[in-house]
Amino acid sequence: MINKQQYERMLQVLPILKQADAELSHEFQEKAFFTRIPEGHGVFIEGDLVDAIAPLVSGVVQVYKVVESRHEITPDGRLHVHTD
Numbered sequence: 699m700i701n702k703q704q705y706e707r708m709l710q711v712l713p714i715l716k717q718a719d720a721e722l723s724h725e726f727q728e729k730a731f732f733t734r735i736p737e738g739h740g741v742f743i744e745g746d747l748v749d750a751i752a753p754l755v756s757g758v759v760q761v762y763k764v765v766e767s768r769h770e771i772t773p774d775g776r777l778h779v780h781t782d
Contacts, residue, residue: 700730711753 705727741752762770
């Protein structure tokens with residue numbers, strides 16, 4: 699559950715929530731939570747079955763796909779080779 703101040707912060711991140719009716723707004727506040735994800739930890743991994751969204755309130759997220767050769771392909775199509 700998030701408090702009123704946290705909900706106001708979420709309205710800045712997800713402005714579409716401003717259009718939510720009272721029932722949806724209440725349900726969102728009841729089910730939402732804030733968390734910190736340590737650097738280097740995944741939010742979602744390809745193939746995960748998810749029942750939530752993870753809006754980024756602050757920080758940086760790297761999106762990439764690791765292919766069998768352990769190379770990363772970023773959304774802009776750049777290939778990063780890992781040598782470790």
